[in-house]
Amino acid sequence: MLSPPNFLILVLLLATGVSSLTFKPAQKRVRSEEFVGSHREADPDLQGGPDFPHLQKREVDPASLYPEHNISVPIDYFHNDTSYEPHSHGTFDLRYWFDASYYKDGGPVIVLQSGETDGTGRLPFLQKGLLHQLAQATNGIGVVLEHRYYGTSFPTPDLSTANLRFLTTEQALADMAYFAQHVVFEGLEDKNLTAPETVYFGYGGSYAGAFVAFLRLLYPDVYYGTISSSGVTEAIWDFWRYYEPVREYGPPDCISIHTKLINVADNILRNNTKYTLQLKTAFGLEGITYDDDFAQVLSSPIGGWQGRNWDPEVNDPSFDEYCSNITDPSFINDSSAHATASIRELLNAGGYSNDASALTIPMSNFINYVKKTYVSPVLDSDEDQTLDQAYSTHNQTYYNLDDLSQGWRSWPYQYCTQWGFLQTGSGVPANRLPLVSRLLTLEYNSLICRYAFNITTPPDTDAINKYGGFDISYPRLAIIDGEEDPWRGASPHSVLAKNGGNRTSTIEEPFLLIEGAVHHWDENGLFPNETTATVPPAPVKGVQAQEVGFVKAWLEEFRAGKP
Helix, strand or coil: CCCCCHHHHHHHHHHHCCCCCCCCCECCCCCHHHECCCCCCCCHHHCCCCCCHHHHHHHCCHHHHCCCEEEEEECCCCCCCHHHCCCCCCEEEEEEEEECCCCCCCCCEEEEECCCCCHHHHCHHHHCCHHHHHHHHHCCEEEEECCCCCCCCCCCCCCCCHHHHHCCHHHHHHHHHHHHHHCCCCCCCCCCCCCCCCCEEEEEECHHHHHHHHHHHHCCCCCCEEEEECCCCCCEEECHHHHHHHHHHCCHHHHHHHHHHHHHHHHHHHHCHHHHHHHHHHCCCCCCCCHHHHHHHHHHHHHHHHHCCCCCCCCCCHHHHHHHHHCCCCCCCHHHHHHHHHHHHHHHHCCCHHHHHHHHHHHHHHHHHHHHHHHHHHHCCCCCCCHHHHHCCCCCCHHHCCCCCCHHHHHHHHHHHHHEEECCCCCCCCCCCCCCCCCCCHHHHCHHHHHHHCCCCCCCCHHHHCCCHHHCCCCCEEEEEECCCHHHHHCCCCCCCHHHHCCCCCCCCCEEEECCCCCCHHHCCCCHHHCCCCCCCHHHHHHHHHHHHHHHHHHHHHHCCCC
16 A cells, blocks of 8 residues: 655645644754654653543543444435436445533533544544533533544545545535434433434534534534634635735744745746756755656745644644744854855855845755755655655656545545635735745646546635635634634635624624634643643633633523524
8 A cells, every 4th residue: 555655745735735744843953963852751640530530531542532433324415416426325434433421411512523634633622622621611522523535434435536526515514414413322322412402513623614614504403503713614726825824924034034045946947947957956856857846845844834833732843943944044054064155156046146145044054954854754764765756746656546545535636626725836926925936836736636536627616605705604603713824814814805804703603813823723722730821822712711601602592492
């Protein structure tokens, strides 16, 4: 079985903003000898005991605490829609997990939609974070529900393009409604815990955030209220604005240097091509054949912005590490000092002769970072892999694989057919320097659509935006976003939304922006003895408290018979 090559990880990272790459925590400079491991030693004081059952969970793998269950659901809910032909009358197992340790009669069921990933990655939220907080505060049942075509929830025997036809948001929304109307929880078989007799709430972040917003709109009699966190409710084909929050909120010195260095590369690759091989060789990437693949690798470090998180367990430090490298006033790798003549030549060829002195050290440190982060792991590995094999998007061989082990196909199929969200450098207006290379065009970023699925036209974003897009609104639909989230530009908090993304927040329709936050920061949480005076940060704690407050208010409305 082949595993996804590095080029596919980079495609998903850059084309969809998914922070898939992991990096070792480093000190200020990324030197090979300075990488340090990071793990939290077990603290006997936090192992818990009979009086602290939820602290006891900390030392246990969530998968062992919450056994997986399956509910049989229809493969095809829409037999009048020709796009699903040939139709299916079959069923498949949709996986879910639940925690009823806080449940009391009359409590709600709170379903976290796991979205475009294996649902096991969401199990920690049954232990800590907003889902856990809501279940505890309302005496409810917390549920993690897997999305069709992810994890083990596959309706078809393979992931061929023909068999992916049932992978649409509307089919998955129908799954979540069907779940609420038919589930029987193990150990609670004597209770009717289905909607609408039992009140159901939904939560999701990112794609899943948009998903539960649509859920509230389409199935209001099934889900009494939903919370859309960082919900990308506006599908956009060319989402060049993805990186604009990085420009606005990132460290100014880092952003200024980074955009200039990317522009140096672009000027050579597009206008002064006789220096292309020298440029690739400087980075150790002369083994990459296609210029756009090379530009993609150089653009990758900035993608770590989305992975920043207040929760140290999930935080991706790579963006800060990268910035600390290119803004360091001294050469990180002493041997780079001997290459200054070649670096200056490249800066001159890239149109920065006037800034060559100021950019020599940053360019040197950029080169060093790319070599340590992207080149050495490939060339020094035991897999005998070439750089083209690792990073080329033009290698069609891998795209032909479509057995069930090729789970990478699911999300690209969704964005190729309905969602878009390709982050280009070419779409950035000419009057500003892009944060990623202008060689990252729609054509390049959509190669995966053509090669993997034979899709050569833009996605049907109208199939998504018909639900309201930027301006989606509905009673008991909460909109939560991060101030610095790169996905904010596809959410109701976008400046492109009505009134510039400003609404009055109410209990009936909460509309909250988390100060300083990135991507669905409200979802995470800590065990009680892990918290400090500053972690979680006050804006996160404040919004989570408001979320608990308005969900409790919604619960009282349900009990009072409010439709």
